Amino acid sequence: MSTQINIENIGGITKPTKLTLKEGMNVIRAPNAVGKTSFIRAIQTMILPEDELKKRTEFLNDFATRGKVEMVMKNKTVYRTLRLGAEGLSVVGDALYKNGWKANLLSVAVPENDFLDNILKGKNLHDFFENFSETKNYKKLLEWCENRHYNLQRDLYRYTDDVTRLKNIRKQIEKYTKELENLGKERMKLKPIVENIKRGRVDKKLEEVSKKREKKNILYSRISELNYQIDIRKKDMPKLEKEIDRLDKEISEFHKTHPNVEKEIDKLWDKIIELRKVMDKAKDEVNEREVDISACEQGEGNRCRECGRPFTTEQRRKRQSDLRKQLTERRKELVSVESKIKETEIERDALIEERDRTLKYMSKELNEKSGTLTQYERDSKAWEKERNEKISEMNNVEKEITELEKALDPRTRGILQKAGEVESRVGETEGRLKGYNMEVEELSESQKIADQLQIKTEFLKSTIAYLTNRINELKDVVRKRFNERIKDVYEILGFKDFEKIEIDDMFQLTVRRKCGDRTRTQEINRLSTSERITIGVIVMLAGKEEYLPDFPFFVLDEVTTAYDPKRFEKIIDYLHHHVPYVVVTALAPTGEALHIEHKL
Amino acid sequence: MQDKLLSEFERIGIEAIKKGKTEELDKFLDGVVKNRDINLKRVIK
Structure with missing residues (x-):
């Protein structure tokens, strides 16, 4: 079984490139700056969830506005297109795997992998486990309860x-x-x-x-x-009277600060309209430059507009470079105008809200309170008269x-x-x-209202304690299962350096090492680089076994494998038996193109 | 009874958060006020 990957304008791979991954080991061999990292980025383009992928502008070639990855498998063809527009990077096409965030963290062992990086630096893994345990919704619910509890207490x-x-x-x-x-x-x-x-x-x-x-x-x-x-x-x-005084002062203060609020709002509207015109113009200019660049890349418009003679290669390059510079400038202008529009809109909305709050609601409240006071004065006078x-x-x-x-x-x-x-x-x-x-x-x-509020706040108080406890329980279950998987993987690999590798209850990765008759617990950052990388990849493998047993890829970068080739031989052997497609990059001294060696 | 109520809140709460319908949680709180022992499924339609 094999999977064909078609790549265009991803990282350093600009020309349409076809590569085939076969079941088993795939060694991507090439010298530096030929496209090994870009190939991994192409795989990540197919894996990452859309919102995550949109942030990875570096995945698209620097000089392109559109890039594409296509995977042709036995039963289906999937593709993803990246497009750089005025709004940033947009993505067309679905991810290869529904749980792409985890797949990227647990199956792509490259230096940019945050999970691996945190392990190597001995950082706490709590945030990752929070996501692995899917306590995100619990946290949102807890947040809702805490906010509601606060508001209800304030009402109470x-x-x-x-x-x-x-x-x-x-x-x-x-x-x-x-x-x-x-x-x-x-x-x-x-x-x-x-x-x-x-x-x-x-x-x-x-x-x-x-x-x-x-x-x-x-x-x-x-x-x-x-x-x-x-x-x-x-x-x-x-x-x-005190309340009336306060409202009166706030309204007077507003009139002093904004003697002609409607005019002020109109001015802000006018400013927004003007800025929108500038934005539309900038958008048109960006589009024009994009069209020009695309035409230039496809060989159109490569003639002098005045004399009609075709451009020389040097002139064509210069023209393309000028157009790209212009495009970058226009994009900057566009971003700046958009941010100005946003700022002005925020200013306008804030002023409208303040006007409504002060002139509508506060004035209404003032009138109501003044009416009540007058009624109270009338009542008091009438009652005093009657009493006398x-x-x-x-x-x-x-x-x-x-x-x-x-x-x-x-x-x-x-x-x-x-x-x-x-x-x-x-x-x-x-x-x-x-x-x-x-x-x-x-x-x-x-x-009656206070009683109801009291019941609600008491219930929410118990809910907050209950949910906090549940979140910790869930995270702990995930942590324990993860530790069991680490143990399994480590045993299969047959390494003897450590007695135990585990994530402790504070979500810190630690190892237990035998030292003569004694056993010592060590933090990861006390170990050598090669030991840390090995442990990092073992933890990734454990995570993959736990969450992504059917995910067909595991990618290892040469930077990762180079530190300890002997240990990595065993790891690669493990992968060979557990993952359909293993992709390993390797540095070749010579060559001009990516080359894949397949090993069964 | 309180434990039962809390686990029911957990179940309904997670569903409401997933659907983005937090107004259902307020309905639940009203249900708690109305009757602590109420069948909450009837409160959250």
Whole structure:
């Protein structure tokens, strides 16, 4: 079985090149700067996921705007095209393998491989394992929970005052309800005595006193209620005034900073329109240069526009070089204009948002709060007026009672006075309770919302702990399985240098080495370069076994294999038995083209 | 019960994140408020 690879304009390979990989060992032999690295890049072009590939502008030949890799296999042909345009590098065609990110990290042993590089430098591998364990979604979910928890706690904080107030009121209600109960008992004791007095002496004056007392109690109860309502308003009004003041200041400040905001926004719009015109012009110029270069490469337009004579080779090269310089300049201009447009758009959007926030929402809030304050002032005035009227009315009733009671005998007067006092206190307490209950009604909605927020924040708190734990568990499972694979690969390879190679629970690669009778744990960066490279490739092989058992390629760069040829012979032998296509680059002293040696 | 609820949140949460529909997570939280023992499958339609 074989796979044909057609390459054009990838790295240093400019001319359409056909190479065939056969099952088994494929040694790419060539001198330096002939295209060995470019060949590996062609394989990576087929492997990497699109978003990753778009960042690899170095994969495309420096002087080309379009490059292509095609793989012709037994059952199918797949291809990928890279194109450099005004928006950067674009990719057409699907990746060869769905898990290209892992395939590139675990099957392409080149110095640019981040995973291998981190191993060689003894760096922590935590971030890679986070991706291997696919905890990305867990992390996103955790992030969502943390953000929501923060927002809900902030919302909950807004209700803290109300909830505390409600708690205090409930305590007061409890206190006054008890007091009312005691007063009720006292009233029950006095009731038969008062009734006996009434029965024994059908006295018009006594009846009148009772009626007046009842009236006084009603007045007293209403006065208490009004006092309570006035007190609440007195507490609320300064807060409201402060809020109004703040809003007023912010709006005035905005007017001072932006005396003519609409004109300012219009100016920014005009600037964007102007910049867009410049951008369109720059885009046209980029396209023109691209067309010119492409025509020039295909041999068109290689004549002098004035005299019509064909250009000499030197003139043609100069023309191509001039056109490329112009293209680079235009692209720079284009990028600069695009960034200016973005900046101006951000400035415009920020100003519009500030205008809306200040002039629409803040003004609306200011009007609403001012309206509420006016209503509060009106209410307070009306309540104070009513309270003063009721106080004066109650004083008159009290005077009348005193006058009437003078005519009664002292004992009867004493009992009736006591009964009257009890009734007054009952009225006062009932008035207070009525006021408290009114406020409880107002605040209970806040309490309901606060309760809901509390349940949510508590649940999210447990969720955050749970997810953090799950993420660690998942990463640990992956780490342990990875270590088992390392052990398997190492045993098959039959190396004896180390007792154990493992990724520890802090995701640091360590080795255990026997030293006489003792065993020592060593960090990777304490080992020799050849040992580190060997271990790096073993870890890659373990990862490939774990995640990509069916991925048909493994690529080894000569820089990797050159350090320890003896050990790499064994590794290559291992690969030979485990991977269908093994690609190894090797330096040849002479030659002008890439040459593949196949070994079964 | 709390453990069951958390693992249900994990399952639904990962699905919602994959689909990019985080509003489903808010629905779940409303469900927690409504009734801690509710059958959450009914809350997340």
